[in-house]
Amino acid sequence: MAVNFKDEVLVRVYVICAIIVVPVALLLSFRTLEIAVFKQEKYQKLGEAYVRDVTVQAERGNIYSQDGNLLATSVPYFSLRFDPFMASPEDYYDNIDSLAYLLSLHVDNSHTAGAWRDSLFNMRDSVNRSANHYYRLAESVSYRKLQDIKTFPLFNKGRMGGGLIVEKKESRKRPFGWLARRTVGRIGGEKVGLEEAFDKELSGKKGKARMFRIPNGGGWLPLEDLTVVEPTAGADVHSTINVNIQDIAENALYTAARRHLPDWGTAIVMDVETGAIRAMANLGRGDKTSNKYYENYNYAIAKATEPGSTFKLATMMALLEDDKVMLDDEIDIENGVKTFYDKKVTDSNKKSRNWNNISIRQAFEQSSNVAMAKLADSLYQGNEFSARLADFKLTEKTGLEITGEAEPFIADTSSEYWSGISRAWLAFGYESRITPLQMLNLFNTVANDGRMMKPYLVDEIRREGKSVQRFKPTVIQKQIASQTTIEQLRSLLEGVVDNGTAAKLKSDQYRFAGKTGTSQQNYGRRGRKQYQASFAGYFPAENPKYSVIVVIFNPSQGAYYGGEVAGPVFREIADNIYNSMIEVHEPLNQGPRPVLYAEQMPDGDLGHTDELATLLNFVNVDTDSTTETEMAVVRSADERVSLAAADPAAQAFPNVRGMRLRDAVYVLENAGYVVHPRGVGRVTSQQWQRDAAGRKGKDVTLILN
Missing domain, CATH: 3.90.1310 (Penicillin-binding protein 2a (Domain 2))
Structure with missing residues (x-):
């Protein structure tokens, strides 16, 4: 029987492979089963000790x-x-x-x-x-x-x-x-x-x-x-903060802090039309013995205090809206002193000592506490006054995006603090707690013709340059008071600057409107009196672009009245914005086309007819006559320009006064004269040189100006 060696070799190979591979495969399978099942917990802990997932x-x-x-x-x-x-x-x-x-x-x-x-x-x-x-x-x-x-x-x-x-x-x-x-x-x-x-x-x-x-x-x-x-x-995050305006506000506030050494100060600048906050500056004193100031707390939104006389804007808004008074009505301010029960109200304005009957307008402009207190106390009953103030959103937060906004407070008959003097004291800025931002929002509303906007700090969220969320201006209330009331309030605020307690702050460059405020913060307690000076307003008065509030708490050096401490800060902020921001200025070509009078029109200019016509056409000045001569002279009357024929070359000695140098040289040299120009501009005079016989020669000097 023949032996097939090839088959025998293959059998041996298969046997050897089986002897080696099968045990190895079985061993691997066992080890896999052991690791994955029998000793899973052990090896899992070992792996966790050396390998782990972490948050990035x-x-x-x-x-x-x-x-x-x-x-x-x-x-x-x-x-x-x-x-x-x-x-x-x-x-x-x-x-x-x-x-x-x-x-x-x-x-x-x-x-x-x-x-x-x-x-x-x-x-x-x-x-x-x-x-x-x-x-x-x-x-x-x-x-x-x-x-x-x-x-x-x-x-x-x-x-x-x-x-x-x-x-x-x-x-x-x-x-x-x-x-x-x-x-x-x-x-x-x-x-x-x-x-x-x-x-x-x-x-x-x-x-x-x-x-x-x-x-x-x-x-x-x-x-x-x-x-x-x-x-x-x-x-x-794209905020509403403007770097230039923020820098202006911080520098002005810091200057005042160094001058008056208060506990803290804040300044806010808001866009009137939208409610966007363009600047929010805050400075707090390091400690009582230090004169260094830091932005370590957001006083603009977190400090609710008794605002003082800036609150009189709300009082007048209520009185006018409820038809309680007219601005020309008179009130007896009793020489600036009035007692309500056992509490005395005194005007800080020294002028009040010489006044009895004054108009409501004058009482507001001169910031009479007595006038506001008497009006609110006598013309309102029960909770009417406080309820009307609540209608102006003074009891609600503004809803600014960042946290920490303090809760406003307006005393009413349900309050444990309410007493017989509450209504009177509320009228001139006490018995209430308002943050600077909440107070500014009321002034901004008046500047915005009665439309109350929600203050906001963020315009847009973008990812990789693409907008994912926009924050549009939000209207809180379309009309907080009648248009008549708003117009009267704006005239009152302008009067404060023109004739009242802020008259020293008036600017010759532009008009602004606002209200001074001074309030004692620790009345009824012993120790050194603490005052809060404030000024709130907007500018330009005719077409407001920005509203501003400045609050300086407990100034310990120099003055403490709002018009003397906070007012100059407002003025510095407004001045620097006005001088650096073009949007504050009215366009020069806004409004109807003005009537042009003869003295404002071009007259007496002499030159080539076609060029003069082209120039007048370019500036939209129509001519009512034409001439066929090569040269022409401009003749003007009210609202009218005409071109009259002129031919200097036909003259024995051409008169080229009023011409540009190019035209004058063209006329004179074509007539055989030699030109010697002096100066630039138009020909104002010409001097003919004399020949040996004393007659006018061929040389002429042109004086240009």
Whole structure:
């Protein structure tokens, strides 16, 4: 029987494979089953000890000003670590000298190149010590410096080939420093301001990264893992703050703080038509013994105080809207002193001591406390006055986006504080607590013809340059009072500046309207009296663009009246905005075309007919006559221009007065004369040179001006 050697060999191969492969396969299956089932918990804990998923913070979005400047941004910085065992021994030792030199020069110059070289040798030593895969090289490295470090020998081979480990971190920066610091907010510690209010939008969406723990306490390193969830960068917040106006407000407020040394001060600038806040400045004193001021608290929205006489705008709005008074009515202010029950109301205006009967208009302009108190107390009953004030939204928050707005308070008959004098005291700014922003919103409403807008700080949210959410101006109440009432209130506020307590603040450049306010904050208590000085108003008076309030609390040096402490701050803010912002100025060509009189029209100009006609046509001046001569002279009358024929060349000695030099030279040289010009402009006179016989010669000097 013949033996088939080929089959015999195949059988032997199959047997050998079965003997080797099958046991190995069975062993692998068993180990897989053991790890996945029987010892799953053990190996899972072991894996968690060395590998874990961590949250990766997204890049935080920017906060911009209304005019496109960065108010807050995240600046990346980097921590550098080094694993000396990632490079091959040959690469490592070939590059160690040059790497040591560059590290001493650009990373840490407190170590010499020799010291760095010794350190790098010791890092690689795993004979005398356990291997360390996580050596610290540097902290807080900028992006630009990192790019240079990545070009160093060994490091230029990348993480896996050279061992450079880069950990990215972020630092929140404000390019304009302290500008609008409290409004923009912060994220370190307790979040405040826009950083807090729009934290969700700014934060973006967190990602995940898989990290590996380096033995011997070396820290955690990210693994190259395709299953990592990439973070989504935060959106950008575009605020309504205008950097220039904010800077103007802060500087004016700081000057006043240094002059009067108050406990705190605030200034707000609002766009009249929209309610957008263009500036919100806050300054607080470091401590009672310090004269340094910081923006450490948002007094504009968080401090509700008794406003004083700025509140008289609300009182007059109620009296006029309820037809209780007319501005020409008279009231006896009793020489500025009136007692209600056992409490005395006194006018701070010294002029009141000489007055009895004065008009309601004059009482407001001169800020008579007695007049307001008597009117409210005598013309309202029960809760009528307080209810009317509530109609003006003075008992409601403005709803500004950032947190911390204080609750306003207006005393009424349900209040535990209500007494027989409450209505009278409420009329001139006591028995109430109002924040500066809430008070400004009432003045802004009057400036806006009675339309109350919701104050707001953010225009838009953008992601990668595309708008994802817009915040349009919001109307709280279309008409807070009748148009007649609003017009009367505006005339009263203008009168305060023209004739009243703010007359010293009046400007020759533009007209503004407003109200002074002074209130004692700690009445009924012993100790040094504390006053609050304020001024609220808007400008320009005829067509308001911006409303402003300034509140300065407890000035301890110099004056304490609103017109003397807060008023100048308002004026400085308004002046600087008026001088630097073109939108405040009325367009020169606005309105109907003015009537042109003869003295305003071109007259006596002499030149080429076609060129004069072209020029007059270009400036939209129609001519009512034509001439066929080459030259013409302009003749003007009221609202009319004509061209009259002129032929200087036909004259024995051509008269070229009124011509431009080019035309004069053309006429004279064609007639054979030699021209000697002096000056620029038009020919105002011509001087003929004399010949030997004393007659006019061929040379003529033209005087131009």
